[in-house]
Amino acid sequence: MTLATILVFAAAESGTHGNVALETVGYGLTALGIFGTMALVTVSYRNVANRHSRKADAYAEAHANDVQRAGHGH
Known part of the structure; x- marks a missing residue:
């Protein structure tokens, strides 16, 4: 065979x-x-920066002199 x-x-x-x-x-x-779970995780991080705007404003005010303003990353 x-x-x-x-x-x-x-x-x-x-x-x-x-x-x-x-x-x-x-x-x-x-x-x-799996994709549905990943979508839920992604949506859960929505608007996280705005939850702590008071802290972000205080940090930006305290470190305003540390930032170089040369424009376009120069």
């Missing part, structure tokens, strides 16, 4: 192939769950 005939017999014995799209639904649901 050659390799080709062995492969033909192995393919013939498997019989039914089933629905390949249905077999891979789990991967899609897993990816949807």
